[in-house]
Amino acid sequence: MWQDEILDEIHKFREEHAKSFNYDLDAMFLDWQKKQAESGRQLVSLPPKQGLPTAEQAFACVRVCQMLSNGYQPIHVFRYNPNTKTVFILAGVTESWEILVFSSGKWRFNDDQT
Template sequence: MLPTAEQGLICIILCQSLTNFYRPIVLFRLDERTGNIYILAGDELEIEVSRNGRWIFLT
């Protein structure tokens, strides 16, 4: 399964914003079961990007 165009654009925006605030991207993973992208930034920031491009904080 490949990420959608919406997910790709949102992930670029989120990763750019996170690194602007000096948050390292520790993990960037596509969950092949759900199609969601999971981003772990620093020690505590967890973000999930759904297939339609909407994202939420998990912590």
């Protein structure tokens, strides 16, 4: 199995940090906040989220993903576009299935060749 030295170092650091706080997530989070404040770096706020899928859309996505999973088809991309308010799913062994899920919960295969 391929090993990445940088990832191994990150995993080691994370494990040591967690162990030093007895794996208490609240204590770990407070420590990260403290280190962030002490760093003197400027904090940047992200803009507010532009929206989320509707409940119907979310349920439809679960159904579509479950159907793909039942057929042992990999899902390569799952993306919500806040501008069009659609979910795009790219799936299939050859990445040949494009699926659009709309706000109403209806979905269809995207056969747009453009």
